[in-house]
Amino acid sequence: MTSALLTDLYELTMLEAAREAGTASRRCVFEVFTRSLPPGRRYGALAGTGRVLDAIAQFRFDDADLRYLRRAGVLQESTLEHLASYRFRGDVHGYEEGELYFPSSPVLRIEGTFEDAVMLETVVLSILNHDSGVASAGSRMVTAARGRPCIEMGGRRVHEDAAIAAARAAYVVGFDSTSNLAAGAHYRVPVAGTAAHAFTLLFGTEEEAFRAQLAAQGAGTTVLVDTYDVEAAVRTAVRIAGPELGAVRLDSGDLGEQAAAVRALLDSLGAHATKITATGDLDEYRLEELAGAPLDGFGIGTRLVTGGGHPAPGFVYKLVEREGADGLMHPVGKQSRNKATLGAGKRAFRMIVGERAHAELVLPGEAEIDEFERELTAELTSHAAHPDWRRTSLRPLQKPLLIGGERVQELSAPARVQAARDRHAASLAELGLPADAGPDGDVAIPTVTDGVEAARVLR
Structure with a gap:
């Protein structure tokens, strides 16, 4: 069974329009993140990544799918011919399954042409929103x-x-x-x-x-x-x-x-x-x-x-970077009120101070990362630095999952689940949340998207 029809029609109509406009082959970067956590949640728990990778591998249009689309009459024949040979050939980087996430955490980054990546939106969000909703409630339980x-x-x-x-x-x-x-x-x-x-x-x-x-x-x-x-x-x-x-x-x-x-x-x-x-x-x-x-x-x-009252964590799939007419990549992002998106493909780190998670760093571009490293070095070498701060480390959160459409690591389905279980236990331990603190509270660590501010969170 394919997963290609586990999608919304507008993914395919966008693809068709972009092909006609000559922009479908532009390189793009999409990110999956949530803008906030449900009230009272200290963290979210990421689940479903392994199922997402399976769905991407199965995302191809077989004869039955194409017959249905042809009967529906919503796409041109040239688009259907393109879909007949579709395979995702881009790259996917993301948080390991079982990892904790916070507001703006880029839990998945999909890189490829527009026509490669845009059609994956619905199935990716369907899986991650459902599985992470269950996992986030279950972790609290x-x-x-x-x-x-x-x-x-x-x-x-x-x-x-x-x-x-x-x-x-x-x-x-x-x-x-x-x-x-x-x-x-x-x-x-x-x-x-x-x-x-x-x-x-x-x-x-x-x-x-x-x-x-x-x-x-x-x-x-x-x-x-x-x-x-x-x-x-x-x-x-x-x-x-x-x-x-x-x-x-x-x-x-x-x-x-x-x-x-x-x-x-x-x-x-x-x-x-x-x-x-x-x-x-x-x-x-x-x-x-x-x-x-x-x-x-x-x-x-x-x-x-059913997600403990919050069945969908609110993950979105947003274009954050795309190739321009000059052949270079440019940050893009929605700017509407309450739903603004920080442009550029981002790198994410968990700042660990001593043995505890201290901040989620989501830094857009190499310049921000370089600035953070300079500020961090200055902060940690100052006489005012707390001894624990001198044991600060950054744990990279994004791992390569697919390169050129192929899995980076081939594991059986049970092995992937066990690895995710281990990852969740280790990540939760980094927060150091006592059980007797009760289920609800403030978000456990801040998300910082500015290099200078990231170093200052140590103060």
């Missing part, structure tokens, strides 16, 4: 869980394909497993799941249901204990399975109060190792309320896979 494992289980709340992508994004930011088998098959995300209320209701008694589940899954399974009476269900499960019972799950009511009562009951029955997991409309705020409850893990669905 993992932090609020304070080291307790989280299971993604929201597949029934979204489109079936989105469910797979959501499970992938959640795993990137630290979820331990998913209930979605397709995500397990495609990306090797660990899968988890035992039984729902329907299984208990299938039997004449709760004891019959528990015996059947334990016989099939072993004593290490998790039994759902709130179908009828929680205390009675816990006593029955331990009586049948013994102290080797793996876990009990709570799905309704006051989870904190019930967890305390169930923990005490399990201990009194000798089931000290039996864990308690919780599900039921959980999000980072609810997890924060449950921080002190004796719960050992969480299953999270709707609020995770």
Whole structure:
């Protein structure tokens, strides 16, 4: 299956008009960024980059696509002939998947001719906005869980394909497993799941249901204990399975109060190792309320896979540089109110002071970078410099992903997901955000787009 029709018509009509005007072959630089973070978000978590690269590789018009466009009657035959041989042959640089981003972070830079790059806008934004929306919410939930494992289980709340992508994004930011088998098959995300209320209701008694589940899954399974009476269900499960019972799950009511009562009951029955997991409309705020409850893990669905109230981070795909009639590259950018774009292809760095992230540097052009380096050297060699500032380093954020349309690094889909998971954990550690600070707060670090100002943020 191709990804070419996962786009908006105006991408193709722009292409056709540019070809007729003789400007389609001009070299261009497009950047993907978001102008702001949702209120209360300290950072965003980038997810979907691996899927974007797959979509670019599959972005070609097959016979069925061309037949549809021909029937639609929206493009000239010469344009359709061009599309028949289209392959992206440009370059893509970007933040590694799992990396944190902030306002104006150029998470992806696409370089090529206008006709090479303009058609990718819709599919790139579709993937990054969805996956990063899930990842940004999920990262906050993992932090609020304070080291307790989280299971993604929201597949029934979204489109079936989105469910797979959501499970992938959640795993990137630290979820331990998913209930979605397709995500397990495609990306090797660990899968988890035992039984729902329907299984208990299938039997004449709760004891019959528990015996059947334990016989099939072993004593290490998790039994759902709130179908009828929680205390009675816990006593029955331990009586049948013994102290080797793996876990009990709570799905309704006051989870904190019930967890305390169930923990005490399990201990009194000798089931000290039996864990308690919780599900039921959980999000980072609810997890924060449950921080002190004796719960050992969480299953999270709707609020995770729908982005925690902010399903689209607001990524945009903007032309920032293009070739002029003189053959040179020139910065360009939208200047309208509230939506201005800083022109020029930019380089991005995370300024690390000691072991902590201090600023996001997004510098347009070599002159800005040179100016920053001069100012930084002067600042760090001054007598007023704090000792930690002398351990300042810049971590380049943009890596080559595609060169000439070809992947720079060939990894399997599961390997790419694991690398993204590792990258997210390392980047989040650089912020040093304590879990007990709560989910919301100011943006964690400033974004600086001026070389002189970048050095001054050390003061």
